[in-house]
Amino acid sequence: MYSKEVMKHFQEPHNMGEIKNPDGIGKVGNPMCGDLMEVYIKVKKNIITDIKVKTFGCVAAIATSSMITDLAKGKSLEEAKKITRDQVAKSLKGLPKIKMHCSNLAAEGLYKAIENYQKKTK
Amino acid sequence: MKYKEVYLDNGATTKTDSKVLEVMKPWFCKNYGNSSSLHKKGIHSKETLEKSRSIIAKRINALPEEIIFTTGGSESNNLAIKGVAQIHKTGHIITSKIEHPSVIETCKFLRKQGFEITFLDVNKDGFINLKQLENSITKRTILVTIMHANNEIGTIQPIEKIGKLCKEKQVLFHTDAVQSFTKEKIDVKKANIDLMSLSAHKIHGPKGVGALYKKKSVNIEKQIHGGHQEQNLRAGTENIAGIVGFTKAVQLAKEEHIKKMTELRDMLISNIQQEIPDTKLNGSREKRLCNNVNISFKYVEGEGVLIHLDLKGIAVSTGSACSSQNLKPSHVLMAIGLRHDIAHGSLRFTLSRFTTKKDIDYVVKNLKEIIKNLRKISPLQKNYKYSVGVKDKSYW
C-alpha cells in the first residue's frame, strides 16, 4: 500500500523530537482522522536552521512529518512557506489517495510554526 | 535473528487446517457429483452433504434439517434478517450498535425499506442492557438480532438471557455466532435461539462456506432464488468440498483448545500490562472470547504499531481511524465510549489453537520496543488535553 520511500521515512523518521527554546511552534490537528503534529523551528537570518517534529498518527503521518523537515531545513521562510502538500507527497513517491490529508497536516504544521515565529518577531 | 511469523489476526480469518484441506481434496476432481443428480456420483455427494449437516447440527443441539448451508457469515446474517423481515413485510427489528457490518448494513437497508430499527447501546465493556432490550420490544417487534461474541473486543453477550426474554415476549431471536462457534458452548435449544449464523473460515475451515441454523418452526423468505436446494431456502449447487471442509473443521475444534487459548490470552494481557505502561484493555475482562485481546496503547496510533509489528512478521489488526476506509474509528470502539485518541491506539490480537507461548513472548518483546519508540516521537503524554475536534458523523 505504501511506497518504499514512505516506508523508509516511517521506519527511521528524520528530525523527530522537539527543540528546546524554539523560535516558532506549529501545533495542528486533523479533524478528519484525529492525528496530531507539532512542528518546532529554529530561525537564523530568515533561514530555518533547525526543525523538529512530533507526531501522533499513522504511517503516512509519520512519513510526511519526516519529509517536511527534510524539505524545510535550510530554506528561507518564504521558500518554506511555499511547500505544498503535493510536494510532500511527491517527494515520498506518492501517498495512497485516502492518506493525502496527512501531507496537508505536515505542510500546515510547518506553515503555522513559521507564522508563530513571524508574529513573535514582528 | 531468524525471521519469525506470528499470526494473531485469527478474528479476521484463520489458516485452513491441513487436515481440513486433505478431506476436501477428493471433492474436486474425483467426487464432483451434483447432489441433485440421481446417479452414483450424485448420491455420494448427497449422502456426504447430509452426513455433514448432521454433524454440524449435533454440535449446536439442532436437528439436521435446521441447518442451511450458505457462503458464510455475511450471507447467513442477510438470510436470517431479510428472511424474517420479508415474511412479516413490516415491523420493528432490534439489534445493537456493535454488530458486524453484515448485520448493521442489512438493518440499515431494511430501514430504508420502511422497517423500524432500534440499535441498542452497549456499556463500556460492550454489553447490551437487558432492561433496555425488554423496554424496546413492542407489539410491532418481529426480530431481535444480537451477536454472541463481538469480533473486535471479544465481549460475550448473555444469549441465554436474551433468548429467554425473546421467548417470553414471543419475538424471534437471531444471533451471529461467527466468532464464538466452537469457542463457546452453544445449545440452541437451551438458549432459545431461533436463528444463528456460522462461518467456516474463522475456525480453520475454508473461506466461502458457512451455515444458518433455523429452528424448524420458524419461517423465512429465501434470498437466492433458483433450485430447491437447502430445504428450498437457498438455491444453488452445494459447495460440497467446502461443506466437507467446514464439517472437518468443526470436528477438529476441541474443548481443550479453548483452555489453551484462554491461558495464552491471559498471558498476553498480563504480560502487556506488566511490560508496557498506560494501556487499556477494551471489552470485558471476564466474559471474553477465549482468543481475543484488544488493547489501546495510549499516545500512539494503531496503524503505525501494526506496520512495525508486520515488519517483524507479526500480523494483528487495529480499530484506528487511520486504517479504515472512511477515516472513522471502529464503530464498536465508539459504541463503548472510547475517546477518539484511545480508539486511535487500539490493537486487536486474536489467537488460534496454533498459537504458542513463544509467539506471545516474541510479540510482547517487540511490542514493548515499538510502543516505546513511537511514544518518543508522539506529542501526547500523561495528562495531556486532547483537543482535536474530530468530526464524528454517526454510523448507525
Ligand SMILES: Cc1ncc(COP(=O)(O)O)c(C=O)c1O
Ligand atoms: C461477527 C462476524 N459476523 C460475520 C462475519 C462475516 O463472516 P463471513 O466472512 O463468513 O461472511 C464475520 C467475519 O468477518 C464476523 O466476525
